[in-house]
Amino acid sequence: MTKEIEDSLNKIPIVNWLVRFTKKIKIPGLRGMSLYDVIEMYVIGIVKGALTSRAGGIAFSFFMALFPFLLFILTLIPFVPIEGFQQDFLFMIEQLLPPNTAQSVHEVIVDIANNQYSGLLSFGFVASIFLMTNGVNAVLGGFEYSYHVNEMRSVLRQYFISMGMAIILSFVLLLTVAIIIYFQIGIENLKAKGWLNDDVFWIEKGRFVFFLILIFVSVSFLYKFGTKQVKHHSFFTPGSILTTLLTLLMFKLFAVYVLKFATYNELYGSIGTLLILMLFVWLNSIILLLGFELNASMSKLKRSQLKENRK
16 A cells, blocks of 8 residues: 555564564455555544544534434334333433433433423424434534545535434334333243243343444444445445444443543532533544444545556
8 A cells, every 4th residue: 555654664573574464364355455455544544534523523413412312212202102111211321321420311311201392393303303413414524524535415415314314213223122122021921931030131131232233233324324435335344343342342441430530520510420421422433433434444445446457
């Protein structure tokens, strides 16, 4: 790829051995491109793509869209004919939040739930759609400003695509909660028949699996239709796998950080919850962009190979 970078790396002990080793590993589907080519393109995209700045913009817009998104979901819940759906939805949201923030956010969610607007065509419901669309639109905008992406949609088209994606992701979340409820009912029935001894273990493991699937499918959906340039790729990509794994790791490490080291609540009082939540969203935004950059890097390598083959 870039001869200057490769020459510089070859001058460093051990690193030069890694360069030679990774150049021998060929990536399937990249027409002879090596693992080194992918890593180099990936790092260039991260360094030159202003990753943290893009993540900051996504985090702000996504944070502002968080509670309108909950308003949209909670307005739809009465139309879901499943007993206890709202309680399970609130429980799932609390599981997604970092420690020491669930109680504060729970109070806001309950307030939203108790003061729902009367109809689907109410101003509050329509406004929530546009506000949560801003969050998805910020994510897609962060994708389009990648160093490896040079084709962009028009502003109006991008916004309507963001709106459609936001609504679809909302229904994916509702569907996941519904599946979890029926899964719990199934496990309890098996225990009642004496086929299982510990229903709590299976329910917890089942929730984790469905939570994992929710992240993976949602991320894959964003990567698939996020930009005009990479929308023709397969639905499940290396980037979505990387993002899912990093998200799970971040959840564990961030929980340890908040419980053991963070002192936001002691320093700032109740506003510390917002700081923790904002940091949490920002880290997730970085991970989301890291996965996209991997897909964009591989896409650029494929395009460059096709151009070379046509010559």
